[in-house]
Amino acid sequence: MKIMTPRSVLSSVRRKTLCSLYSRHVPWGDHGPIVSFSFDDFPRTAYTVGGAILKSLGVKGTYYAAKALMNTENNLGEQFSPEDIHALLRDGHELASHTFSHISCKSVSIAAYRDDVNRGRQAIEQVAGVSDSGNFAYPFGDVTLEAKKILGPRLCSSRSIFPGFNGPNVDLNLLRANSLYGDSDQLIKAQKLILENRKRKSWLIFYSHDVRQNPSAYGCTPSLLEATVSFALKQECRVLNVKEVLADLGVSANVLATSEAN
Numbered sequence: 001m002k003i004m005t006p007r008s009v010l011s012s013v014r015r016k017t018l019c020s021l022y023s024r025h026v027p028w029g030d031h032g033p034i035v036s037f038s039f040d041d042f043p044r045t046a047y048t049v050g051g052a053i054l055k056s057l058g059v060k061g062t063y064y065a066a067k068a069l070m071n072t073e074n075n076l077g078e079q080f081s082p083e084d085i086h087a088l089l090r091d092g093h094e095l096a097s098h099t100f101s102h103i104s105c106k107s108v109s110i111a112a113y114r115d116d117v118n119r120g121r122q123a124i125e126q127v128a129g130v131s132d133s134g135n136f137a138y139p140f141g142d143v144t145l146e147a148k149k150i151l152g153p154r155l156c157s158s159r160s161i162f163p164g165f166n167g168p169n170v171d172l173n174l175l176r177a178n179s180l181y182g183d184s185d186q187l188i189k190a191q192k193l194i195l196e197n198r199k200r201k202s203w204l205i206f207y208s209h210d211v212r213q214n215p216s217a218y219g220c221t222p223s224l225l226e227a228t229v230s231f232a233l234k235q236e237c238r239v240l241n242v243k244e245v246l247a248d249l250g251v252s253a254n255v256l257a258t259s260e261a262n
Contacts, residue, residue: 015162019174022149026249028167032201034248035194035232035239038062038159038177040098040137041069043076043210043219047084047093050211053226055091059239063088064098064137064159067123076210076219085128094241095128096135097121104140105147114150133243135159137177137207148173156246159205167202172251175242177205180228183221190228198235203245 037054039046042063054061069079089095100120105113117136125131134156138147141161151158152173164176178193180186190206197204206228210219232239240248 018143018145018148019162019171021145022152022173023171024152024173025169025171026251028170028202028249030201031245031248032167032203033198033235033237034203034245035197035237036062036203036205036242036245037180037225037229037239038064038096038137038205038207038242039211040064040139040207040209041066041076041102042080044078044080044084045210045212045219046208047080047088049222050208050225051088051091051093053211053222054093054229057226057229057233057239059229059233060091060093060241060244062094062096062133062135062241062243064096064135065120065124065132066098066100066102066139067120067127068101070127076216077212082127085124089128089130094133094135094243095124095130096137096242097124097132098137099139102139104142105138105144106142110144110146110150113147117151135242135246143174156251157242159207159242161207165197165200165202165204167200170203170249172246175205177207179218180206180208180220180224181218182215182224184223184227186220186224187227187231190224191231194228194232194235194237198237204237205242 072079097120099116101116136155137159157172159175159177162176163178208220210216
C-alpha cells in the first residue's frame with residue numbers, strides 16, 4: 001500500500017486541478033487504439049537513429065524543437081541541426097514547438113513565457129521554411145493554470161508529461177504522455193501501457209529524448225524504441241504522430257498565427 005505524504009497529497013490535488021480547469025475537450029469516439037511516439041528538445045539521435053527506426057517500420061514521429069538548443073551539445077548528446085529539420089520533414093515526420101529558450105513556465109512571468117513560445121515558433125519556421133504543426137510540449141513538463149489558460153487557445157495542442165491515456169475526451173490543452181526511457185528491461189512496462197490502451201481504445205503518447213546505445217536518463221536505446229513500436233503495430237494499433245491524430249479528430253492546424261498570439 002502506497003503511503004500518502006502531505007507533499008504527495010498536495011501534488012495529487014494540484015494535478016487534478018490542472019487537468020480539470022481551462023480544458024479544451026474533443027470527443028475521442030471510435031478513433032482508437034492509437035499510439036504516438038514523440039521526442040523532446042530534440043537531440044540529433046532522436047532523428048538520425050529514432051527517426052530511422054520509425055521510418056523502417058512505416059510510421060512517423062513528432063519532434064518538439066526548442067530553437068536555442070540547435071547546434072549545441074549537452075547531456076543528451078548533440079542537439080539537432082538545420083539539416084536534421086529539413087530531413088525529418090522530407091521523411092514526413094512532424095515538427096512541433098518546445099519554446100525558444102527551453103524554459104519552464106514556472107521560472108518566468110506568463111507574459112515572458114508566452115513571448116518565448118511565440119519566438120520559438122517563429123524561429124523554427126525561419127529555419128524550416130515552413131510553419132510548425134501548431135502542436136507544443138511544455139519543457140520539463142512544467143505546467144501552470146495560467147500557462148494552460150493563456151497558451152491553450154493559441155495552439156492546436158499542448159502536451160504534458162502527466163502519464164495516462166487520452167480519451168474518452170481528449171484535452172487538447174493538456175495531452176497526457178508517458179516516458180519511454182531506458183533499455184529493453186523497460187519493454188514490459190511499455191507493453192502493458194499499449195495493451196491497456198488497446199483495451200480502452202484510446203490514445204497513448206510516448207515521449208523520449210536521445211536514442212542511442214548508452215542513452216541519458218531521459219532517453220532510450222534503439223532496441224527499446226524498435227521493440228515498442230513493433231509491439232504496438234502487432235497489437236493492431238494505429239501508430240500516428242500527433243498531427244495525424246488531430247487531423248483524424250478534425251482539429252485544424254491553422255489555430256492562430258504566431259504573430260496573432262500576442
